[in-house]
Amino acid sequence: PSTHWIYAVLVAVMFLDLAVIRHLFCKYMCIYRVWQHMFKTRETLHVAYDTARASECAHCRYCEEACFLELDPKRTFEYDSCINCGECIAACEELHAKSRKYAPPGLLRFALGPDPRAQTDGRLRAASLRGRIKAALIGAAAGFALFAVGLAGYAPHQLIVDHAEAQAGMLSDYRVMVRHKLYRPARFELSVAGLDPRWWRLDATTLTLSTAGRAETRLHLSPAMPKGLHRIVVRAQADDGWSGEFVIMHYAGGGDGRAQGSHAGQNRVGKNP
Ligand code: SF4
Ligand code: SF4
Structure with a gap:
């Protein structure tokens, strides 16, 4: 929080x-x-x-x-x-x-x-x-x-989504990272909501850690996604019952074939089991 x-x-x-x-x-x-x-x-x-x-x-x-x-x-x-x-x-x-x-x-x-x-x-x-x-x-x-x-307010895990690539002001990929604070194995299932599955792809939908640490993957947004402001919700569900979500406000320029524009992240409080 x-x-x-x-x-x-x-x-x-x-x-x-x-x-x-x-x-x-x-x-x-x-x-x-x-x-x-x-x-x-x-x-x-x-x-x-x-x-x-x-x-x-x-x-x-x-x-x-x-x-x-x-x-x-x-x-x-x-x-x-x-x-x-x-x-x-x-x-x-x-x-x-x-x-x-x-x-x-x-x-x-x-x-x-x-x-x-x-x-x-x-x-x-x-x-x-x-x-x-x-x-x-x-x-x-x-x-x-x-x-x-x-x-x-303590949460055993944390979900963070931030810029993965920003070249000449163009954003297309995001880094999705989970932090695991406990010294035991953990497994996280990732999902994306708020955007048609045609316009996004996750490199991995499952992240596993053998002990405390962090793991990350990429969220790719399609250059052909419709122009406008998109509210994208990235969710992580841990095997111990914890869940967290991160909201991205992504502006896609469209037209020139590239996803571009601003990113505004909002980290929502994860739910403890
Ligand atoms: S100690 Fe007594 S004389 Fe000195 S300032 Fe205080 S009240 Fe006034
Ligand atoms: S009583 Fe102590 S704090 Fe108060 S004016 Fe005198 S020296 Fe300063």
């Missing part, structure tokens, strides 16, 4: 994020953030709030406004999902640099080593643990969902 819908969904989500939601990507999908979060330890650089100077906090919330992850920088410690961008520190320092009342800066700062609050504040530790469990559960659920989608 085509996987183009995945790109369509991603593009739609990104446009929606840029236009409406803002920073959804940063919060939930950014690989850098997840990567950084995974390797945080108690010794990792983090944003620290000087609780001894809490009375100097103006409660202006500039730091919270500056945080695009919507964290409260006064409550971050080493296991939070802060990415250490420093925007909150810059916002707080700007306020303190301008103010006589709240000087000197440093209420929010970068620090290394364990944050004392992480040792003493059970609520912070519990919130951090909850956050990590939630992230792990969401990641596991997404992984299982992708695995289930992949499993549901």
